[in-house]
Amino acid sequence: MNIGEKVKELRNKRGLTLKDMSEKTGLSTGFLSQFERGITTIAVEHLYNISRVLNVKINYFFDDEEKELVIRSYEQSSIHQLNKTIYKSLSRYPEDKMISPELVELLPKEDHQYPEVYAHNGEEFVYVLEGILTLIIDDKILKMYPGDSAHYLSTQKHNWDNRTNKVVKFITVHYPKNI
Template sequence: MNIGEKVKALRTERGLTLKQLSESTGLSTGFLSQFERGITTIAVEHLSTIADIFEVKINYFFDDEQEVEPIIRGYDQPVLRILNNMIYKQLSPVPEDKEMAPKLIEIMPHEEREFPDSYPHHGEEFVYILEGILTLNLDGKSYQLYPGDSAHYFSTLDHNWDNQTNRVVKFIVVHYPSDY
């Protein structure tokens, strides 16, 4: 939204006509109309007067409130972290204000090693396997999950997962509440 559009939004929100704003600012209705439509610019002192009329700080008009699309393209998934042969990718464009935390995790094949320790934490998790075979340890039991398989469990149970194969494992995990 440009500055003129922000002024128009405030004006209509407050129920003022162009004529009323013109009388309050000393600027012509024609000029204000052109400014609101983005045809002309405005001097800072006049914008300051408008800010005073609407009881907002002048930086209100300059704050860039970029709208965030509710999607992340597959080619543009941000990498959150790389840890122990695992790549964590963010699947939510603005995870900070959400309750769930969906991630794509890729576990690379690695030399044979001990299975990572299981641990509990607050919340619940949902896991959906996309590729490979994921070994899930859950509450003392071991499960092999294949593409298309899923698991949903309380995170308060001891749990962990690993790739015990020589191929990449890809899966989606959703934590609730968010752990971003």
């Protein structure tokens, strides 16, 4: 698959038309159409703008066809840390996927107030691997133990908490993925 075909595939997955891409990148629809069909080439700065619109790194378009699907445990790296929480992506190439699986580690904390609950579009799945996870859904406080799972609409006010002095590890899957 050439670069233009990869752009077209991602654009379609994102539900964007050529007109949408034209408006977001400043490139004409005619040029974008020719590029996607492999009729013309593109300057790197324009491809970079396209990658930003499609929410992928520019190297996504240059990766080999034979992508490694498995992420070894030693390859997992932290994608971000926030409030004593470490997030690790469980997807090697999340750019073209609709779900977002993550390994979450909640570290013990000194503050024992419950976190604020919030809602957003989509749904979430949680599976506890280690420790005791406190799941807050609306006004319910639920204790989850290793092997327990929960699947809920993200439109319900929710949040997670670690009310213990040990690390809590769990897998979560978001749909649509976190961007």
